[in-house]
Amino acid sequence: MGMAIRIGSGAGFSEDRIDPAVDLAERGQLDFLVFECLAERTIALAVAARQADQAGGYDPLLEERLRAVLPACYLNGTRIVSNMGAANPQGAARRAAEVARDLGLVGLKIAAVVGDDVRDRIDELEPFGQEPPPTEDVVSANAYLGHEAIAQALDEGAHIVLTGRVADPSLFLGPMVHAFGWGADDWDRLGRGTAVGHLLECAGQLTGGYFADPGFKDVADLARLGFPIAEVRDDGSAVLGKLENTGGRVSVATCTEQLLYELHDPQAYLTPDVTADFSTIVFTDLGDDRVALSGGGGGPSPRKLKVSVGVDDGWLGEGQISYAGPGCVERAHLALSIVDERLALCGLEPLDARFDLIGIDAVARGAAAVTAPSEVRARAACRMSTEADARRVGREVAALYTNGPSGGGGVSTSVRPVIGIVSGLIDRREVSQTLYWEVS
Structure with missing residues (x-):
């Protein structure tokens, strides 16, 4: 052997x-x-x-x-x-x-x-599943x-x-x-x-x-x-x-x-x-x-190597709030609809948006609870063009304390930059x- x-x-x-x-x-x-x-x-x-x-x-x-x-x-x-x-x-x-x-x-x-690191050759990449991003949005480009x-x-x-x-x-x-x-x-x-x-x-x-x-x-x-x-x-x-x-x-x-x-x-x-x-x-x-x-x-x-390209993809603003007791799911749905409408009233258009009830439809989209839960956590997450707009998402969730349905509590908020990933190919001889x- x-x-x-x-x-x-x-x-x-x-x-x-x-x-x-x-x-x-x-x-x-x-x-x-x-x-x-x-x-x-x-x-x-x-x-x-x-x-x-x-x-x-x-x-x-x-x-x-x-x-x-x-x-x-x-x-x-x-x-x-x-x-x-x-x-x-x-x-x-x-x-x-x-x-x-x-x-x-x-x-x-x-x-x-x-x-x-092949950022200086980003224009040479062949698309791999997606079109190459604009050069000004590229954060990184690394060949495997x-x-x-x-x-x-x-x-x-x-x-x-x-x-x-x-x-x-x-x-x-x-x-x-x-x-x-x-x-x-x-x-x-x-x-x-x-x-x-x-x-x-x-x-x-x-x-x-x-x-x-x-x-x-x-x-x-x-x-x-x-x-x-x-x-x-x-x-x-x-x-x-x-x-x-x-x-x-x-x-x-x-x-x-x-x-x-x-x-x-x-x-x-x-x-x-x-x-x-x-x-x-x-x-x-x-x-x-x-x-x-x-x-x-x-x-x-x-003959070609895969290249992982990181791109600047905006800012993610997130807010979460919990509801408990009878009617918690209905109150959580109402809370999220308020946040969605408030963003529109403020003239903010998310690049992407998700409004989830964690434990019900946050992963299995469109799923229905088999039994009514005794508690639920509502989550609003929106990808925005600017950090300031992303912060507004969490602020609107926090405002639900006194401007939303009864019994909301335990608010948490966060904002972070979003790095998107696309792929390309480059001749290994390069x-x-x-x-x-x-x-x-």
Whole structure:
């Protein structure tokens, strides 16, 4: 079977729990610990943060995560890969070096992967589902990079690799290519490695998080959910599991659900590295929260890379108010109709508007309650062109205290900028990856 490496998933999104990653760093006997922290809108918000502070723009939990796991990773020889660089990988590398020095860890090599920012080529993008937005509305434009620079950084001795926008499975594929020396056209192994990365990328989703449904799919001890580990062989096969004495479960069912997560064509899962074929993957239950993965393959990588484009999309004004007791639903409907009419009387035209009764029709639009609830929360949310107009939404909800139906209380209001996301395509030859280095 050849050699094997152990890869742990330390995060599945930017605000994920940190303690499961610490447990992996301390007890996981890992070769690599990977933190996937970058969603489509996350990087657009990070770009906006960097515009406000040129030293910022990386993941806000970067320092806290590194302080928590670096001592154990250093002691155990575990190398870290993450897209916590977000909109400022170089700044993230500098901060990581400072954290390492503060911890007394001298000589750590930290690489930042640069090259995903393609805002200066926004006019070259091909539309992908939507027409490109006006240039003046563009906040960010980031191409999905592949594994190449990650593998190169590890080849050159990096202890920590921090990236911006990289395809999620590529964060995990880079360590595999580094460890096993897979060729750039070894499509079947790259496809299987991508499947492993896809399974690990959402962390707790593989070990029972998001899977749990009491009475149908029970998962024990979710408050102590353990994050997953993959023991990957040089042929791309793997065994998936979690640490002993942690909550959650790893089963054929949890693995199957995660394999299908955000999947369009299982025979052609497009990434910057490979067109992966998941249709022949087989999961085998080994017991004790261990599942073997075999099968799968791949074909040549796409000629074009996906680009995630963040656009300025106005301001969201929101207000909520609760009603309880007999007639609460009717009073809540009346309250929302008042807000809607008040906005019209003030000459305000929302770009989008939603008036919901949370628990009745906020998610399942048009649904009817089976029984009359004893309480309900009314929500008005309107996307407006200006911040001032968005603030008016919350003010009108607050005015319901004394200008609306009886018994309203517990008002909350908020205003925030809206970052919209559209996608485009760019010729991969127009995008290059480079490395920036820091040493602690």
